[in-house]
Amino acid sequence: MSAIPTPNLSAYPELDTPARLLFGPGPSMVHPRVTRAMTVPVVGYMDPLFLDILTKTADLLRYTFQTENRLTLTVSGTGTAGMEAAIANLVEPGDSVLAFAKGYFGLRLAEMARRYGGNVETITKTWGEAFAPHEIKAALDRRPAKVVTIVHAETSTGVCQPLDEIARIVHDQGGLLIVDAVTSLGGVPLKVDELGIDVCYSGTQKCLGCPPGLGLITVSPRAEEKLNARKSAVPNFFLDLALLQKYWGSERVYHHTASMPMHYGFYEGLRMVVEEGLENRWARHRKNAETLWKGLADLDLTLHVPHDIRLVTLTTVRIPDGVDEAQIRQRLMQDYNIEIGAGLGDLKGKVWRIGLMGYSSREENVLLLLAALEKLLHK
Amino acid sequence: MSAIPTPNLSAYPELDTPARLLFGPGPSMVHPRVTRAMTVPVVGYMDPLFLDILTKTADLLRYTFQTENRLTLTVSGTGTAGMEAAIANLVEPGDSVLAFAKGYFGLRLAEMARRYGGNVETITKTWGEAFAPHEIKAALDRRPAKVVTIVHAETSTGVCQPLDEIARIVHDQGGLLIVDAVTSLGGVPLKVDELGIDVCYSGTQKCLGCPPGLGLITVSPRAEEKLNARKSAVPNFFLDLALLQKYWGSERVYHHTASMPMHYGFYEGLRMVVEEGLENRWARHRKNAETLWKGLADLDLTLHVPHDIRLVTLTTVRIPDGVDEAQIRQRLMQDYNIEIGAGLGDLKGKVWRIGLMGYSSREENVLLLLAALEKLLHK
Numbered sequence: 001m002s003a004i005p006t007p008n009l010s011a012y013p014e015l016d017t018p019a020r021l022l023f024g025p026g027p028s029m030v031h032p033r034v035t036r037a038m039t040v041p042v043v044g045y046m047d048p049l050f051l052d053i054l055t056k057t058a059d060l061l062r063y064t065f066q067t068e069n070r071l072t073l074t075v076s077g078t079g080t081a082g083m084e085a086a087i088a089n090l091v092e093p094g095d096s097v098l099a100f101a102k103g104y105f106g107l108r109l110a111e112m113a114r115r116y117g118g119n120v121e122t123i124t125k126t127w128g129e130a131f132a133p134h135e136i137k138a139a140l141d142r143r144p145a146k147v148v149t150i151v152h153a154e155t156s157t158g159v160c161q162p163l164d165e166i167a168r169i170v171h172d173q174g175g176l177l178i179v180d181a182v183t184s185l186g187g188v189p190l191k192v193d194e195l196g197i198d199v200c201y202s203g204t205q206k207c208l209g210c211p212p213g214l215g216l217i218t219v220s221p222r223a224e225e226k227l228n229a230r231k232s233a234v235p236n237f238f239l240d241l242a243l244l245q246k247y248w249g250s251e252r253v254y255h256h257t258a259s260m261p262m263h264y265g266f267y268e269g270l271r272m273v274v275e276e277g278l279e280n281r282w283a284r285h286r287k288n289a290e291t292l293w294k295g296l297a298d299l300d301l302t303l304h305v306p307h308d309i310r311l312v313t314l315t316t317v318r319i320p321d322g323v324d325e326a327q328i329r330q331r332l333m334q335d336y337n338i339e340i341g342a343g344l345g346d347l348k349g350k351v352w353r354i355g356l357m358g359y360s361s362r363e364e365n366v367l368l369l370l371a372a373l374e375k376l377l378h379k
Numbered sequence: 380m381s382a383i384p385t386p387n388l389s390a391y392p393e394l395d396t397p398a399r400l401l402f403g404p405g406p407s408m409v410h411p412r413v414t415r416a417m418t419v420p421v422v423g424y425m426d427p428l429f430l431d432i433l434t435k436t437a438d439l440l441r442y443t444f445q446t447e448n449r450l451t452l453t454v455s456g457t458g459t460a461g462m463e464a465a466i467a468n469l470v471e472p473g474d475s476v477l478a479f480a481k482g483y484f485g486l487r488l489a490e491m492a493r494r495y496g497g498n499v500e501t502i503t504k505t506w507g508e509a510f511a512p513h514e515i516k517a518a519l520d521r522r523p524a525k526v527v528t529i530v531h532a533e534t535s536t537g538v539c540q541p542l543d544e545i546a547r548i549v550h551d552q553g554g555l556l557i558v559d560a561v562t563s564l565g566g567v568p569l570k571v572d573e574l575g576i577d578v579c580y581s582g583t584q585k586c587l588g589c590p591p592g593l594g595l596i597t598v599s600p601r602a603e604e605k606l607n608a609r610k611s612a613v614p615n616f617f618l619d620l621a622l623l624q625k626y627w628g629s630e631r632v633y634h635h636t637a638s639m640p641m642h643y644g645f646y647e648g649l650r651m652v653v654e655e656g657l658e659n660r661w662a663r664h665r666k667n668a669e670t671l672w673k674g675l676a677d678l679d680l681t682l683h684v685p686h687d688i689r690l691v692t693l694t695t696v697r698i699p700d701g702v703d704e705a706q707i708r709q710r711l712m713q714d715y716n717i718e719i720g721a722g723l724g725d726l727k728g729k730v731w732r733i734g735l736m737g738y739s740s741r742e743e744n745v746l747l748l749l750a751a752l753e754k755l756l757h758k
Contacts, residue, residue: 004445004572007653012435014650015643017428019420027636030421038417038640041398042409042590044718049396056391066383076592077455077617080635084617108616115614193383205636211421213455213592213638235494235614237487238456238463254723256459257406257584259592261417261640264394271393274386339423344633 020333021360023369024341025155025314025353026183027205027212028360030265034210037268038261045257053267054248054258060270061216064208064278065181065200066191071219073248074266075239076259079182079203082215084112086178086199088236089219089227090147093117098145098175100136103127104156104345105180109149116235118147127157127346128316130309133165145175146226153184156344158305158316158353160188167196176223182206185216186273187285187313187357198223204262207285207313209358210269213262217241286312288361292354295370299377304351313361316343316351320377325349328376336372399712400739402748403720404534404693404732405562406584406591407739409644413589416647417640424636432646433627433637439649440595443587443657444560444579445570450598452627453645454618455638458561458582461594463491465557465578467615468598468606469526472496477524477554479515482506483535483724484559488528495614497526506536506725507695509688512544524554525605532563535723537684537695537732539567546575555602561585564595565652566664566692566736577602583641586664586692588737589648592641596620665691667740671733674749678756683730692740695722695730699756704728707755715751 022029043050054073062072075081087109091097097118099110102125110122123139125131131150140148148170152161163179170177176198184190185200187207192200198220205212219227219241227242234240238256246253273281289312293303296317304316319325325342329352332338341353356366401408422429433452441451454460466488470476476497478489481504489501502518504510510529519527527549531540542558549556555577563569564579566586571579577599584591598606598620606621613619617635625632652660668691672682675696683695698704704721708731711717720732735745 003570004442004447006656007438007442009650009653012439012646012650012653015416015419015432015646017419017422017426017432020422020426022421022423024423027421027423027639035418035640037394039414040394040396042401042406042584043396043399044401044403044406045591047396047399047712047718053394053396059386060391063383063386068383076457076460078635078638081455081617084615088615112616115612115616117614191382203636205421211638211640212424212636213641233494235496236463236467237491237494238460239617256457257582257591259457259590259641260406261414261590261644262592262638265640267391267394271388271391274388274391277385333426339426 018337021338021365021368023354023356023360023365024339025355026357028355028357030211031209031269031272031359033272034265034268038265040264042260046252050260051252053263057263057267057270058248060274064186064270064273065218067193067218069218069220071224071241071245073217073244075215075217075244076256077215078212079215081239082201082203082217083109083180084236085215085217085239085241086201087112087116088239089234089241090176090178090199090223091116091118092230092232094119095146096144097147097149098123098139098143100131100150102129102131102157102159103151103154105154106151109180113149128159128304130159130161133169136166137169140169140173144173147178148175149178151180152190153181153188153311153313155183155314157347158311158314159309160311162309163195171196176226183311183313186281188311189282192218204266204269207357208269209272210265213259214266285356285361288356288363288366289315291363291366292356295366299374313355313357315354316347317354318351323377325352331376332372338369338372397716400717400744400747402733402735402739402744403718404734405736407734407736409590410588410648410651410738412651413644413647417644419643421639425631429639430631432642436642436646436649437627439653443565443649443652444597446572446597448597448599450603450620450624452596452623454594454596454623455635456594457591458594460618461580461582461596462488462559463615464594464596464618464620465580466491466495467618468613468620469555469557469578469602470495470497471609471611473498474525475523476526476528477502477518477522479510479529481508481510481536481538482530482533484533485530488559492526492528507538507683509538509540512548515545516548519548519552523552526557527554528557530559531569532560532567532690532692534562534693536726537690537693538688539690541688542574550575555605562690562692565660567690568661571597583645583648586736587648588651589644592638593645664735664740667735667742667745668694670742670745671735674745678753692734692736694733695726696733697730702756704731710755711751717748717751
């Protein structure tokens with residue numbers, strides 16, 4: 001077999017990507033302070049200075065999740081790795097699982113639970129609606145489940161699932177509740193302990209002003225009991241929470257080499273959550289979303305989700321009749337360096353997805369986006 | 380349940396870690412060009428500019444692995460995620476697996492294969508030795524295996540496993556060969572196609588001058604056939620290579636949000652591999668290792684591994700009688716900002732582990748390390 005030739009470097013030039021305005025479903029724009037923190041020199045994964053950063057990160061993450069859960073940490077990966085960590089650890093082969101799916105990510109939870117051997121039933125709903133507590137209860141009365149999954153902020157539809165009462169219903173029949181908070185954590189009111197959520201996961205790249213690269217997860221004592229009572233090892237070694245906790249906790253047993261730049265950036269991002277205050281942050285996301293919604297209505301555009309369950313961090317806008325949705329997105333990018341998202345799954349070709357998350361959620365961004373849309377749609 | 384109080388920011392100060400000299404088992408030091416590349420603005424995961432970077436990365440990674448394998452990509456995670464991707468995809472429940480383990484990471488491969496339902500037998504060897512081809516053949520003659528695992532550069536022992544003939548032996552009895560190249564790729568001669576390796580994985584943070592954050596993997600057409608013939612879905616959704624290839628390949632189907640800063644940095648790191656040339660890079664790692672070894676001998680220190688199978692990227696040094704090994708490591712860090720590694724597993728307390736990888740492998744680093752060791756050991 002012949003040797004592989006050396007590539008010609010002229011075909012692989014230095015990076016030169018422009019500063020896009022990211023108003024899609026994520027990643028959102030990275031705060032400059034986070035980018036700067038990522039350039040802090042890399043140290044070893046057992047360096048006391050780095051271990052101290054991990055401990056502080058867990059503290060600040062507990063505040064952000066509004067939880068006292070001991071088992072609160074990050075996984076090396078992205079929000080999807082957080083989802084996988086939740087399922088891989090909580091679902092044992094044969095466990096009955098009820099997946100409430102009202103969009104793409106709800107279905108993905110069901111798919112993952114099946115892969116880990118769960119006995120999964122999926123309850124679906126039209127993309128753009130939310131589940132009512134009595135629907136959750138009726139489904140569980142009919143078919144009890146050890147694990148129930150639901151998405152708080154469904155990135156594919158722009159729906160914010162109300163979470164009141166759900167954990168109580170799930171607990172009353174002996175199950176555990178897993179909640180996907182990828183597109184809500186830090187942008188939408190979410191209090192893990194008050195809501196009684198057992199496992200909640202998220203990512204860094206949506207409402208926290210950081211780049212993608214870490215999954216975030218918190219696990220209640222009740223869910224920890226299930227982990228401790230597992231009959232089989234977690235098939236997924238890389239995301240085995242018991243092994244990860246031995247590194248994050250006082251034992252400091254090596255598991256894998258953490259990504260220092262990602263941790264540096266995320267720590268800075270969490271510091272900024274504390275500086276702003278969670279309530280203020282939630283209010284900022286709502287205020288900018290309301291400005292966007294009013295502006296879109298003024299452009300005669302129709303929002304896909306009713307106001308009471310509409311997600312402030314991601315808005316789905318119906319494509320007007322006669323408009324080439326892909327062309328508008330292309331022109332936004334070419335003419336103004338603006339990214340918005342296409343529809344996904346059932347809503348493909350039917351909506352645009354506009355995200356205002358983290359550092360992207362600023363009034364000047366809303367004004368620019370509305371002005372650009374007006375030019376392209378009403379020229 | 381009461382609300383979680385806002386942390387006091389004074390307990391969570393801005394990052395202030397010093398620029399350590401990283402001569403441990405990894406991470407190694409990050410090249411400044413890589414750090415700078417990581418600050419390039421984040422764009423969307425479907426942005427044509429980003430997809431182009433992925434395509435170019437796969438090209439440069441093929442050169443680095445010395446392979447023409449179509450299925451060559453990165454996973455979001457670290458080297459351990461690369462290991463997990465190899466096992467999760469290649470080992471189906473009931474598959475017979477032979478794991479040749481001469482150190483910590485060889486044992487970890489066996490552990491992962493068991494978790495994915497493999498029928499695993501582990502052939503062990505004293506930590507500090509390598510397997511001979513006739514030993515591999517004898518084990519396979521006794522117990523054929525669909526999957527054989529072996530570590531090229533065993534980070535726990537400092538042994539470089541010769542790989543000639545092994546793939547042929549494995550193929551002759553119908554199996555596939557998985558090789559761990561975490562501590563060798565880019566630092567030690569390794570030609571995946573010429574050696575006939577079926578699955579090879581590595582990480583960014585050892586010999587490639589990048590921070591941790593991506594796992595690297597390449598899969599031969601022969602191994603792809605096994606993937607395509609799987610009877611069950613890969614349990615691990617996040618690391619399912621078929622789904623990842625649909626994003627990396629021409630279909631561009633969303634799987635998860637890639638970490639742009641990690642990809643930016645890695646692309647720059649790979650460009651530097653091409654600039655230097657693989658052969659020159661291998662020669663640099665050897666030259667600096669030989670300088671280190673001579674200097675350590677001059678300090679009356681004994682190396683744990685014989686010269687013919689000694690790894691140039693990671694050297695294990697026996698702790699001299701009467702020396703407090705932890706105290707020396709602490710003083711190196713406190714007095715000179717130098718990190719070296721402790722022994723792991725069977726070699727805990729018996730050796731130091733000195734890494735000279737990627738950007739850490741420079742002559743000035745060797746001189747400084749030797750001078751510091753001389754001061755501490757022969758004061």
